Amino acid sequence: MSYYSTRSVIFGSPSSSVTTKLVIINVAVFVLQIVYLDRFIGYLGLVPAFAIGKLWLWQFVTYMFLHGGFFHLFFNMLVLWMFGGEIENYWGSSEFLKYYFITGIGAGITSCVFTFPSTVPTIGASGAIFGLLLAYGMAYPDRYIYLYFLVPIKAKYLVLILGGIELLAIATPGTDGIARFAHLGGLLFGYVYLKKQRFL
Numbered sequence: 001m002s003y004y005s006t007r008s009v010i011f012g013s014p015s016s017s018v019t020t021k022l023v024i025i026n027v028a029v030f031v032l033q034i035v036y037l038d039r040f041i042g043y044l045g046l047v048p049a050f051a052i053g054k055l056w057l058w059q060f061v062t063y064m065f066l067h068g069g070f071f072h073l074f075f076n077m078l079v080l081w082m083f084g085g086e087i088e089n090y091w092g093s094s095e096f097l098k099y100y101f102i103t104g105i106g107a108g109i110t111s112c113v114f115t116f117p118s119t120v121p122t123i124g125a126s127g128a129i130f131g132l133l134l135a136y137g138m139a140y141p142d143r144y145i146y147l148y149f150l151v152p153i154k155a156k157y158l159v160l161i162l163g164g165i166e167l168l169a170i171a172t173p174g175t176d177g178i179a180r181f182a183h184l185g186g187l188l189f190g191y192v193y194l195k196k197q198r199f200l
Contacts, residue, residue, distance in 0.1 A: 018093040019084035022100070023077045026125060029065040030073050041066065045121030048112040060108040061101070066123035076125045083136045090139065102193055103131025103186045110185025127182040131190035134159055138194060163187055 029037070037044065043056075046063035050056045067073040088096035107127020115122075137159035144152040153161075166183045169176070 017085055017088055018097050019080060019088050022084070022097075023081055026065055026067070026073065026077055026080075030067055030070075033066055037066070041121050041123065042119075045123045046108050046111065047119055047121045048116040049119045051108070052112050052116055060105045063108060063121070063123050064101075064104045064125045064128060067125070068123055072124055076129050079129050080125070080132065083132055087132065087135050087139065099135065099190070099193065100128050100132065103134075103190045104128030106189025107131070107179075107182040107185035110188065111179055111182040114181040122179045122182055124179065124182075126179065127186035130162070130183045130186035133162065134187050134190040135194065159187075 042050070044059065044062040045066055046059045047056070051059040067076065084096070084100075087099075091099070104125065104127050107130070108122070111122050111127070137155040141154065141156035143155045145155055145158055147153050147158065163184070166180050166187075169178070170180045170184070
């Protein structure tokens with residue numbers, strides 16, 4: 001499978017697609033989280049001391065479907081809907097879904113390695129979303145994306161900028177509560193997987 005580049009952009013995905021189903025599942029889980037699941041964040045979120053120390057391995061999957069608030073969910077799902085549909089249409093649903101979970105789980109592994117033995121839970125699909133942005137930037141490097149719907153920037157440069165921001169944030173003293181290692185892990189696992197599969 002090889003990548004191609006074109007300047008035409010069609011955001012979104014058919015209602016029957018895996019991308020759309022992932023969005024629906026994330027929204028449904030968020031509603032359940034508000035009503036019921038928040039009390040189980042330590043059990044379903046990704047807690048390095050538990051996921052590694054106690055081998056609570058399900059956390060590497062379940063953490064991806066929990067979010068820290070409406071805007072955390074909204075922006076993750078917006079990016080998933082905007083870019084996931086096109087990647088899914090090109091790769092096929094099964095390959096797209098496999099890549100989504102590989103980057104999401106890989107992001108969780110990376111976060112645990114660098115934050116162990118923390119007992120602070122990590123939640124959100126952001127690691128998989130960063131992996132998806134990487135795939136899009138590699139598939140369509142010269143496409144223009146309008147940052148904040150105003151500033152045009154080529155996809156390949158956007159991915160590089162986002163990765164650079166995460167590296168700088170990690171190198172800066174202090175914490176903002178954002179799982180930077182998970183974001184970088186999504187990029188790393190996505191890149192290694194795409195290289196190994198010779199998708200480039």
